[in-house]
Amino acid sequence: MIAQSLQNIHEQIRATCQKTGRNPAEVLFLAVSKGFPVDRVKLAIDAGHRDFGENYVQEFREKHKILSAEPVRWHFIGHLQSNKVKFLVGSTAMIHSVDSIRLAEEIQRQAMVRNCTVEVLVEVRTTDESTKTGVSPAEVVPLVRDIAGFDRVQVNGLMTIGPFVPNPEAARPCFRKLRELRDEIDALKLSNVTMRHLSMGMSGDFRIAIEEGSTIIRIGTAVFGTRPPRPGRE
Numbered sequence: 001m002i003a004q005s006l007q008n009i010h011e012q013i014r015a016t017c018q019k020t021g022r023n024p025a026e027v028l029f030l031a032v033s034k035g036f037p038v039d040r041v042k043l044a045i046d047a048g049h050r051d052f053g054e055n056y057v058q059e060f061r062e063k064h065k066i067l068s069a070e071p072v073r074w075h076f077i078g079h080l081q082s083n084k085v086k087f088l089v090g091s092t093a094m095i096h097s098v099d100s101i102r103l104a105e106e107i108q109r110q111a112m113v114r115n116c117t118v119e120v121l122v123e124v125r126t127t128d129e130s131t132k133t134g135v136s137p138a139e140v141v142p143l144v145r146d147i148a149g150f151d152r153v154q155v156n157g158l159m160t161i162g163p164f165v166p167n168p169e170a171a172r173p174c175f176r177k178l179r180e181l182r183d184e185i186d187a188l189k190l191s192n193v194t195m196r197h198l199s200m201g202m203s204g205d206f207r208i209a210i211e212e213g214s215t216i217i218r219i220g221t222a223v224f225g226t227r228p229p230r231p232g233r234e
């Protein structure tokens with residue numbers, strides 16, 4: 001049951017924060033609803049949940065439309081192509097997956113069209129898995145410096161996806177790496193850049209991520225259950 005799962009995760013967030021001397025209010029819990037139908041999302045909203053993550057632009061648009069009257073903040077966490085940025089600017093609270101200057105440039109363009117600013121995170125590949133998206137650690141500082149030049153794109157931190165392995169401890173060095181990069185960039189005191197957020201930790205490894213300083217955890221299966229297989233391509 002979704003309400004129970006949400007409560008369960010909040011309890012684990014509290015316990016992990018207590019163990020590490022952190023304030024649970026510093027950890028934003030995104031319910032990742034990709035692959036689940038709108039009625040499941042509605043159950044989570046009715047249980048009081050407000051922050052949701054989606055990975056696919058088309059699916060996000062459908063849910064956003066149907067749930068437009070609901071008090072929900074949407075976060076875009078999936079790989080993003082420049083030509084789809086226009087569908088997100090103005091309807092998402094944050095884009096977690098900026099991994100190129102081209103993408104940031106298009107976000108700037110769309111933000112100008114809509115006369116708004118867009119909060120983004122830079123996605124970093126902290127594992128060797130070639131399937132992973134994001135920029136390499138060596139590319140992060142130059143990319144953040146470049147994005148800082150776009151006045152309507154507000155860099156608010158970094159995002160990463162841990163390794164897909166059964167042992168959550170294997171993710172710890174990746175999360176630690178992200179935190180170190182955050183500290184390094186923070187020390188540069190770039191204008192138009194804050195390093196407020198570390199978006200890291202999923203169903204299997206969010207406790208480790210919180211121990212390593214995560215401020216946004218992205219939880220799908222532990223909230224909604226096993227995801228149905230994705231039909232076709234987007």
Ligand SMILES: *Cc1c(COP(=O)(O)O)cnc(C)c1O
Pocket residue numbers: 032034055077078161202203204218219220221222
């Ligand atoms: C699917 C996904 C999640 C949630 O994963 P779970 O293992 O279901 O919790 C989090 N972050 C990203 C980027 C995802 O694609």
